[in-house]
């Protein structure tokens with residue numbers, strides 16, 4: 001692995017599903033070992049950016065590089081936790097089997113999962129505090145528990161880049177803390193994390209830097225720069241007062 005290269009490089013990325021682009025001319029680079037949050041209103045292209053990093057959607061224009069390689073080629077180095085609601089939870093599979101799915105791509109097709117694979121999957125379940133549920137059907141868990149199991153799958157996969165689409169959506173404070181701990185300990189191993197996040201109040205606390213999207217890249221940088229009231233009111237339209245308070249909080253009133 002060439003460590004001089006950014007973990008993620010997005011160059012002039014334009015993606016559209018129909019006549020209106022979901023992403024327009026987005027460029028950014030993320031250095032390895034960063035925990036980066038993506039913020040922006042509903043429909044602003046956050047999930048589309050994540051899917052572009054995965055090579056799931058084809059750009060109309062521009063490119064996505066992971067460690068200097070085309071996203072398509074670098075697929076094996078990326079683990080992904082999808083946005084909730086995009087997964088069929090009736091699928092008859094246990095918690096442990098879901099975590100083990102993270103290991104399938106790691107071995108040749110003719111080889112069975114090894115004891116090491118099982119240990120890695122079990123350890124990932126412990127990290128998200130779901131080991132006690134390992135024999136439960138995934139459909140029989142609460143939403144927050146399912147979310148944690150999907151994180152375990154991504155951790156077990158062990159890529160250099162971890163992409164999470166709203167991992168904190170609809171989880172209680174304890175689960176949020178558990179997920180944040182896992183994100184931080186994953187960053188400590190030198191991996192790069194990109195996380196779609198909705199809660200602006202916690203964004204500056206959780207992330208090293210933030211990407212503010214609404215079709216275009218409005219801002220990318222340190223949280224206190226990105227969470228600027230003017231910028232936010234332009235992107236989120238007319239909710240300036242709330243953001244002014246947030247900004248005061250994140251800068252301690254210094255501006």
Ligand SMILES: Nc1ncnc2c1ncn2[C@@H]1O[C@H](COP(=O)(O)OP(=O)(O)OP(=O)(O)O)[C@@H](O)[C@H]1O
Nearest residue numbers: 017018022040041042043044045046047048049083
């Ligand atoms: N498969 C698809 N087919 C057609 N349009 C799509 C598709 N996926 C997303 N879009 C559109 O592209 C735009 C960006 O969607 P995207 O899912 O990336 O937004 P988002 O920022 O993740 O929103 P949310 O906060 O609601 O998850 C939206 O206008 C959406 O309607």
Ligand SMILES: [Mg+2]
Nearest residue numbers: 046047048083
């Ligand atoms: Mg989304």
